[in-house]
Amino acid sequence: MKVSALILHLESFIPLKQEEKDRIEEQFVPQTVKRKHKLLTAGEVCKDYFFVVSGCFRMFGVDDKGFEHNIQFASEKDWIADIGSFYSQKTSQLNIEALEPSEVLRIPQLGLYELFNNIPKINRIFKVMIEYKYIELQNRVLQNFSSTAEQRYLAFLEQYPHLKNRLPNTQVASYLGITPEFLSKIRKDLRDS
Amino acid sequence: MKVSALILHLESFIPLKQEEKDRIEEQFVPQTVKRKHKLLTAGEVCKDYFFVVSGCFRMFGVDDKGFEHNIQFASEKDWIADIGSFYSQKTSQLNIEALEPSEVLRIPQLGLYELFNNIPKINRIFKVMIEYKYIELQNRVLQNFSSTAEQRYLAFLEQYPHLKNRLPNTQVASYLGITPEFLSKIRKDLRDS
DNA sequence: CGTCTATTTGAATGTACTCAAAAGCGGTGG
DNA sequence: CCACCGCTTTTGAGTACATTCAAATAGACG
Numbered sequence: 001m002k003v004s005a006l007i008l009h010l011e012s013f014i015p016l017k018q019e020e021k022d023r024i025e026e027q028f029v030p031q032t033v034k035r036k037h038k039l040l041t042a043g044e045v046c047k048d049y050f051f052v053v054s055g056c057f058r059m060f061g062v063d064d065k066g067f068e069h070n071i072q073f074a075s076e077k078d079w080i081a082d083i084g085s086f087y088s089q090k091t092s093q094l095n096i097e098a099l100e101p102s103e104v105l106r107i108p109q110l111g112l113y114e115l116f117n118n119i120p121k122i123n124r125i126f127k128v129m130i131e132y133k134y135i136e137l138q139n140r141v142l143q144n145f146s147s148t149a150e151q152r153y154l155a156f157l158e159q160y161p162h163l164k165n166r167l168p169n170t171q172v173a174s175y176l177g178i179t180p181e182f183l184s185k186i187r188k189d190l191r192d193s
Numbered sequence: 194m195k196v197s198a199l200i201l202h203l204e205s206f207i208p209l210k211q212e213e214k215d216r217i218e219e220q221f222v223p224q225t226v227k228r229k230h231k232l233l234t235a236g237e238v239c240k241d242y243f244f245v246v247s248g249c250f251r252m253f254g255v256d257d258k259g260f261e262h263n264i265q266f267a268s269e270k271d272w273i274a275d276i277g278s279f280y281s282q283k284t285s286q287l288n289i290e291a292l293e294p295s296e297v298l299r300i301p302q303l304g305l306y307e308l309f310n311n312i313p314k315i316n317r318i319f320k321v322m323i324e325y326k327y328i329e330l331q332n333r334v335l336q337n338f339s340s341t342a343e344q345r346y347l348a349f350l351e352q353y354p355h356l357k358n359r360l361p362n363t364q365v366a367s368y369l370g371i372t373p374e375f376l377s378k379i380r381k382d383l384r385d386s
Numbered sequence: 387c388g389t390c391t392a393t394t395t396g397a398a399t400g401t402a403c404t405c406a407a408a409a410g411c412g413g414t415g416g
Numbered sequence: 417c418c419a420c421c422g423c424t425t426t427t428g429a430g431t432a433c434a435t436t437c438a439a440a441t442a443g444a445c446g
Contacts, residue, residue: 063339071335084328120313127320134323135277137330142264144337145370146256149402168424177338182402184426342434361392375434377394 002030002053006105009051009077013125020119027111033102039080040096046085048106052078055102056163058171061094070175073099073163079129099167149178150186195223195246199298202244202270206318213312220304226295232273233289239278241299245271248295249356251364254287263368266292266356272322292364342371343379 003025010016010024033039033055040046042062050057056075059082060068071094074080085092086109107115115122143152153176157164164172173183196218203209203217226232226248233239235255243250249268252275253261264287267273278285279302300308308315336345346369350357357365366376 061335061339067339069335069338071331083324084331087324116317120316123313123316123320124309127316127323130320130323130327131276131280134327134330137327137334138264138277141330141334141337142254142262144334145262146254146260170424179403180425181404181427184424185402188426363392372435373393374395374436377392378434381394 002103002105003028005053005077006051010122010125013128014121016121020121023119024115024122027115028105028107031104031106033098033104035098035101038095038097039104040082040085040092040094042093042095043091045089046082046092046094047089048108049079049081049086049112050074050096051105051107052076052080053103053105055098055100055104056166057096057098057102058175059094059096060174068174069177070171073160073167073171073175075163075166083130099171144177149176149182150189152176153183153186154190195296195298196221198246198270199244203315203318206321207314209314213314216312217308217315220308221298221300224297224299226291226297228291228294231288231290232297233275233278233285233287235286235288236284238282239275239285239287240282241301242272242274242279242305243267243289244298244300245269245273246296246298248291248293248297249359250289250291250295251368252287252289253367261367262370263364266353266360266364266368268356268359276323292360337370342369342375343382345369346376346379347383 006028007016007021007024016024028051030053039048039050039057040059052074054076056073057080058070059072059074059080060070062068072080080096082092082094082096084090085094089109116126143155147155153172156172156176169183169187170180173180176183178186199221200209200214200217209217221244223246232241232243232250233252245267247269249266250273251263252265252267252273253263255261265273273289275285275287275289277283278287282302309319336348340348346365349365349369362376362380363373366373369376
């Protein structure tokens with residue numbers, strides 16, 4: 001049952017009453033996503049928040065030269081949405097795309113607001129979740145400034161061991177902010193040493 | 194009165210009852226901070242959250258070569274803390290330092306938790322605040338990947354006009370992730386063109 | 387007024403990118 | 417089961433963006 005993964009995840013933050021669980025389950029819609037299919041396309045408004053039950057996604061932007069830059073990956077038990085677009089209901093500059101066949105639980109804006117208004121715990125859980133994500137991003141900014149591409153690659157392997165054998169290197173390179181060619185050279189150097 | 198700046202700021206998110214305002218004011222301690230004085234030093238635990246009433250701060254990390262990297266600035270009506278350290282009560286790797294003579298309102302961990310537990314609105318306000326900061330950071334990551342130092346400098350000037358004539362260029366360079374020398378060359382090129 | 391810090395400038399260097407091309411790998415259809 | 421296609425990975429040569437180091441100049445604060 002897909003929804004149980006979500007409830008399990010939420011309860012790892014704060015235990016929920018049965019009545020609360022029921023109300024939460026009501027708002028989520030299960031969805032199967034094919035590889036390369038997009039949950040969000042730049043130019044659209046991000047109307048839903050997604051909880052990843054299985055599979056893997058990337059969120060990326062495209063610069064003026066047409067190059068894609070991965071901002072984050074999301075796999076099992078992770079959340080993904082362009083929260084800037086979601087809360088403002090302005091068009092998004094970002095894309096969310098499945099890197100594998102995946103299953104998600106989708107909650108539309110109104111459904112989530114319903115939960116925020118009626119279940120205070122959900123507010124607290126979402127506050128804590130975004131705090132974690134904020135800390136992660138902050139570390140990433142700091143790391144991008146203070147270390148070489150090779151050090152960042154090694155740090156990525158340590159921090160996301162469950163992703164390293166699952167993603168093509170071109171996706172990892174895009175996440176690290178380097179070209180696939182350069183990542184290939186880094187990997188060669190690491191093998192040789 | 195220092196505290197009124199805080200209440201005004203909070204009410205820009207959600208209106209508060211007089212009773213709530215009183216409870217909030219109780220928890221904050223006004224503090225004057227001299228230039229170059231630190232609110233947080235790497236190696237300590239971040240025990241307080243700060244609201245900046247006047248002045249300006251930088252938060253920075255130091256890499257293994259001893260170079261400082263500015264993660265964020267905080268001036269009037271902004272909040273600053275190493276939230277990773279604050280919530281986990283583990284030692285921080287970051288420093289928070291006044292760039293100008295400043296005034297802050299300090300709230301200790303217990304005081305903030307008291308507010309979180311007794312005033313649900315405060316939870317929602319802090320959730321929204323961190324969401325804004327998250328979006329800002331995300332844009333910064335994307336920009337660092339997709340544009341040159343010159344473009345990032347121009348974007349910085351546009352995004353933080355109130356800071357541009359207030360900060361030494363070495364601080365701006367550290368925020369942009371470049372050397373002061375290179376920023377100087379960028380500024381020269383912009384003047385010449 | 388002196389000291390300390392910030393800014394500018396230049397030459398040599400390094401890290402990562404561009405472009406091009408070849409080799410590898412996995413899946414699909416005949 | 418093999419051949420082919422698309423996509424990823426590797427390799428190399430030349431280049432660009434940004435750094436390092438050093439030194440001169442300018443500014444700011446006490």
